[in-house]
Amino acid sequence: MPNQEKVTAGVDIGSSTSKAVILVGGKIASYAIGPSSVSPTKTAHLVFQQALSSAGIHREQVTYTVGTGYGRAKVEFADENVSEISCHAKGAHHLLxxxxxxxxxxxxxxxxxxxxxxxxxxxxxxxxxxxxxxxxxxxxxxxxxxxxxxxxxxxxxxxxxxxxxxxxxxxxxxxxxxxxxxxxxxxxxxxxxxxxxxxxxxxxxxxxxxxxxxxxxxxxxxxxxxxxxxxxxxxxxxxxxLPGNVDPQIIGALGAAVIGFEKDQSLQSRTENAGNNRGTQQAQF
Amino acid sequence: MTVLGKERAKDFEAIYAGVSGLLDRHQGDPDSRAFNAFLFAAKMATEGILSALDDGKPVISYNLGGIPELLLALGENENEIFPFAMEKVVALQSLVGDSNYNMESIDLAEAQGMSSDVCSTDRATIGNLSKKILPESLCSVFVTAPCDSQTVAAESIKEITAKDVFMIDIPHLHGEREINYVAGQLKEEIKFLEEKSGKKLNWDRLKEVCAESNRMIDQALEWLELRKTVPCPQTSKMLSTMYILLQDGSGTKGGTWVASEFAADAKERVLAGKSAAPGGEKIRAIWFGSPTWYNIGFYEWMENELGMVVPVDMFSYVVPEMYVDTSTPETILHDLARKQIFMPMGRHFTGAPEYFVDDLLRAVSDYKADCALFAGHVSCKHAWGIIGLLKEALREADVPLLDFEFDLFDPRITSTETLQEQFRRFAHDVVLPRLNR
Missing domain, CATH: 3.30.420.40 (ATPase, nucleotide binding domain)
Structure with a gap:
């Protein structure tokens, strides 16, 4: 699948509200904002599902998910957790x-x-x-x-x-x-x-x-x-x-999704390079 | 007044037992050679205090920032005077892990009216004096370095002990004119010491003492050179001990031996390719400000969890200006004055901001550091006063900086856990992404 169609997600579990952003090909496809509950795990599933439904995307299509925010350790389906400082920086820099x-x-x-x-x-x-x-x-x-x-x-x-x-x-x-x-x-x-x-x-x-x-x-x-x-x-x-009326509340989740997108690209690039190198070696020997 | 008493002896015996216990525990650990040397020195220093007390040897106290060379040369024979670095007890209590002891002393000083703005090192020392656990001195010698707290402490000590205090004014700038100004004060100090102790300064011994001091500086500079190695060979916690060594061990064979052990250990580890960080060195940081004396294990946590090592800090920043030319009495006094001015921490905190900022930037470059840590002891207002300039300089040099507030002897200001969280964030959000590690 070309990079442009890659689906990545960022899930920001805050103390008051939780946010999820879905990127398709590095661009915002949908987002969801909901109240945080006493169970960060349940909140994460809920807000993620809302963002997925809104974009009409199935969970299986998401190739990389990054969790952030106060409850990031409880985003059990995330591929990795990144602090909200890095995510807000990434999200803001991505847009501006x-x-x-x-x-x-x-x-x-x-x-x-x-x-x-x-x-x-x-x-x-x-x-x-x-x-x-x-x-x-x-x-x-x-x-x-x-x-x-x-x-x-x-x-x-x-x-x-x-x-x-x-x-x-x-x-x-x-x-x-x-x-x-x-x-x-x-x-x-x-x-x-x-x-x-x-x-x-x-x-x-x-x-x-x-x-x-x-x-x-x-x-x-x-x-x-x-x-x-x-x-x-x-x-x-x-x-x-913020450009395009992007909600300022989702910047952390957006940054998480962008980090996910970059990681996914980097992983794919490494895989392709490994494949190319193998190919070279095979040709040589 | 008498400050000799059973309570005091008991306290020093507790420190002695603590240091001896630590030494026993680390004795067989090949990774602990340098630290063991320091522990051994601490044990000897405590023994020195106990025997000075038992033998009734005359004691002259001096303060944080001071150096002992002149005191070591008083009298016809060796060791006629016991030079006592007053704040040593606070450091030793922390070393043996008894923060409560220092907190109690700090609270006592505050209850007696000492401002909470004064450095906790001085508050704890005033508390210790009030507890009557420090040896009774003939008199005290103070320098107005490393910070203004020294002036307040000197006044309090004069009042509590009812003994004379000779105060050396350390000027704001560090040029030749200022060195001569301090050298002039050293001449006055000699007169004061001779009068109070009834002992003449032995110039031949002073020459030997200064030659011994120079040997310690040789070792310290070699040690620092070895610590420039990547990966840094030796644990960061050794740095904070160098200041105590300079303050307490200068001019003594024991002090030189400890410094030589620091260097020998570093050399051995460089040759063996050993790193201070067990899991590999990921971040090299220059720590400027006071060390986390209340929890010296913090450095090991940095190395173990973050792979962050500190090759040099402000306390250990020994410079060649600390050598003493022993040719004539004039060169000795001139260079002792220069050494006094160029002592780490004093040089950085008493003077123009450039001394602090330039040394930090030089350390970042010389030690190939990835970032800087401004360890902002709450009482170091002179250091906090230049934080804006420091940030500007580091930003220009593209060096990330973590500035944090804490108290070097009092964990109630910032706990270890809070510091750890700040360090984690700095490492993961600021430094590692830049290094792609």
């Missing part, structure tokens, strides 16, 4: 070769990744032991205010100054939010304050690896335009937009 800085804000952790022109990771910084500056922080706060995340995004663009949320810790910030509500501070102000708190935290991580253009934001929080706008203002830069 000019990108040098990637900020991935997921449910449980936030990563700032610096890559070189070849897409190799130069440096990374991450917060993986604290909810501050992650999607989980915003989930907590939305719950405290009885809102959905999508309502928060909408309200961010209403009039009002950002309220002061001095704590980055989700536990203390929740208390602050409750106090602000009791003081009848308008919700848009509280939401802007929360987004500023998250963006401040993310910006310190990005500065650790250095702000080098072009910058792209990935992960679920990249879909929150309120956070994106606040972060852009803090960093005094504009994030590049």
């Amino acid at each position: 070769a000019e990108v040098r800085t990637i900020v991935d804000v997921g449910g449980q952790d936030t990563k700032a990744i610096s890559i070189n022109k070849s897409g190799l990771v130069m440096e990374f910084a991450m917060n993986d032991k604290c909810a501050a500056g992650t999607g989980r922080f915003l989930d907590f706060m939305a719950r405290s205010m009885g809102l959905e995340i999508k309502d928060m995004v909408q309200m961010h663009f209403q009039d009002g100054y950002p309220a002061m949320i001095s704590s980055m810790c989700s536990v203390f910030a929740e208390s602050e939010v409750i106090n602000l509500i009791n003081e009848e501070v308008p919700l848009p102000s509280i939401i802007k304050g929360l987004h500023k708190s998250v963006a401040n935290r993310i910006s310190t991580l990005i500065r650790r690896v250095g702000v080098e253009n072009e910058i792209v934001m990935t992960g679920g929080v990249a879909k929150n335009n309120g956070v994106v706008e606040t972060l852009e203002n803090i960093l005094k830069c504009r994030f590049v937009t």
